[in-house]
Amino acid sequence: MIEARGIHLKYPDGTSALKEIEIRVEAGDMLYLIGPSGSGKTSLLKLFMGMEVPTAGELIILGESMSYIKGPQLQRLRRRIGPVFQEFRLIKGRTALENVMMGLRFLELSSKELKEQAVNSLERVGLSHKLNALVDNMSWGEGQRVSIARAVARRPALILADEPTGNLDRENAIKILDLLDSFRDASTAVVVTTHATHLIEDRFDSRIVEISNGRIMERAWGEA
Amino acid sequence: MLNIKNNIGYFSKEAKTILKLNLASNLLSIFSVGLILFILILVATGWFISNEAIMKIQSEAEISLYYSEELKAAEVTVLAEKVKATDGVESTQLVTAEEAYSQMVEILGMDAEVLRHFEDNPFSSYIEVKIDIKEIDNVLQQLNTLVGVDYIRDNREVLQSLMDIEKALRLISYMVFIAVGIATLVIVTHLIRSGIYNSREEIITLRLLGAPESFISIPFVLSGLLLALGGGFLAILLSTGVLRLIYGQMLGPLPFIPLPDQGRIISKIVTLTIPLSIVLGVAGSYFGLKSAAES
Structure with missing residues (x-):
């Protein structure tokens, strides 16, 4: 699903965000990228989403080399990924259902399938009672759930979540991580970045990779 | 897609x-x-x-052909026939001096009073010729060669x-x-x-x-x-x-x-x-x- 070999990322201002990154993610994996703010977690996730292009090394996502991918090929790849953004990126003035449906509208789905998949995913994240609620009036935790529902409604091969526990209390943060964990299966991998290491200490069936100053520092569980 | x-x-x-x-x-x-x-x-x-x-x-384009006053009635009729037979001419009609006067009275309406200042009828008899506007040059050239034609008013400037x-x-x-x-x-x-x-x-x-x-x-x-x-x-x-x-x-x-x-x-x-x-x-x-x- 993800294969990174010797990845470097340097921004145009000269900042070196990532150095010598080596990571492999397989279907069914639950991978936590941990590290303090500014360590390079989000930069790595941006590479996985095709928002940045590696300046050196080779990165393959779902069989596509990310060094030269663009246009319709990148669009097709992104449709196979379920992104959960740090600030959710929900469309204001729209309901939860409309936001989830928006991520499905350009897929090959009939109107009925489109609505069914959106409703099912909102039910799965526990928001069946808020289908028609405006996202503007939702709490942080609810917004996060809508964002997750939008990502998983597409039945993606890869779920990428950037700091999904930020701004949440411990109880709700654990619920969100459990929810994300529940989506991994034989054909789906989940990658989550977080700086809240205390929330994942007991997740022994997951892989954890620590990033510091743009480099992979240590591997706690499983091999990176 | x-x-x-x-x-x-x-x-x-x-x-x-x-x-x-x-x-x-x-x-x-x-x-x-x-x-x-x-x-x-x-x-x-x-x-x-x-x-x-x-x-x-343009579709109603017509010219006025004035003939010599010396022509007799029979000669005027012959001239009208010749005009009608000219290429580009659609129809002809003889207009007497009296008819010309009446037409002007109609056009001037309230201002027709001005015509009473003339002792005699100031208008002459003429032949009203309806033509195909596209053929105007050709028609004028042919009509000018006819014997007895005095003057042709073609309204070309207005058009x-x-x-x-x-x-x-x-x-x-x-x-x-x-x-x-x-x-x-x-x-x-x-x-x-x-x-x-x-x-x-x-x-x-x-x-x-x-x-x-x-x-x-x-x-x-x-x-x-x-x-x-x-x-x-x-x-x-x-x-x-x-x-x-x-x-x-x-x-x-x-x-x-x-x-x-x-x-x-x-x-x-x-x-x-x-x-x-x-x-x-x-x-x-x-x-x-x-x-x-x-x-």
Whole structure:
């Protein structure tokens, strides 16, 4: 699903965000990228989403080399990924259902399938009672759930979540991580970045990779 | 790939949202586009009416052939027959001096009093010749060779002036058409750019979710189309109102000007404005999207 070999990322201002990154993610994996703010977690996730292009090394996502991918090929790849953004990126003035449906509208789905998949995913994240609620009036935790529902409604091969526990209390943060964990299966991998290491200490069936100053520092569980 | 049928409702709603985001500015733009198209319609209608009038005058083109006063009645009849047999002549009619006098009385109406100051009838007998206007040069050349012809009044100067006016109006129409097209394109392009700027976060999100560019663009194209069409409808309303007013004013005091049917002009205005609005709306949206993508 993800294969990174010797990845470097340097921004145009000269900042070196990532150095010598080596990571492999397989279907069914639950991978936590941990590290303090500014360590390079989000930069790595941006590479996985095709928002940045590696300046050196080779990165393959779902069989596509990310060094030269663009246009319709990148669009097709992104449709196979379920992104959960740090600030959710929900469309204001729209309901939860409309936001989830928006991520499905350009897929090959009939109107009925489109609505069914959106409703099912909102039910799965526990928001069946808020289908028609405006996202503007939702709490942080609810917004996060809508964002997750939008990502998983597409039945993606890869779920990428950037700091999904930020701004949440411990109880709700654990619920969100459990929810994300529940989506991994034989054909789906989940990658989550977080700086809240205390929330994942007991997740022994997951892989954890620590990033510091743009480099992979240590591997706690499983091999990176 | 792109399922347009399933997303018609979504696209319409998005277009409405784009227009609502800058409602005041968009309403003012519809008004501006409406006024610009209104100017175009006025000029085009002016050209159309003058063209129709000239065509009608040309179709009724006639010349007056004055013959020598020494000709006897039988010779005049023979001359009229020869004139009728000339290529390009459609019909002839002998007009006596008395008939010419009566015609002038009719034309002058209240001012016919002036004719009473003449002791004798100042008009001469002549032959009224209806011709094919395209053949005027040929007809005049042939008629001038006939024996007994004294003088031919061909009204060519009047016709030439009318044709010059029609030509000038046509030229002005073309220039206004180009100016209006550019002005409308600039307005719609600017509005689409503003719409894209206002919706930039939403656009980025859709791109990150893998939406094709065509999917992202359709609501903007629709909103540009709605803007231009709104302006078009406003222009139609304004111009039909003005046209009714002008016809009301002209039909009374200027009954001799052959105005085309009002309904036909309104239908021409609609036929010109709606497709033009659609083309300008779509083209403006295209340029707006293109320039936003480039920047």
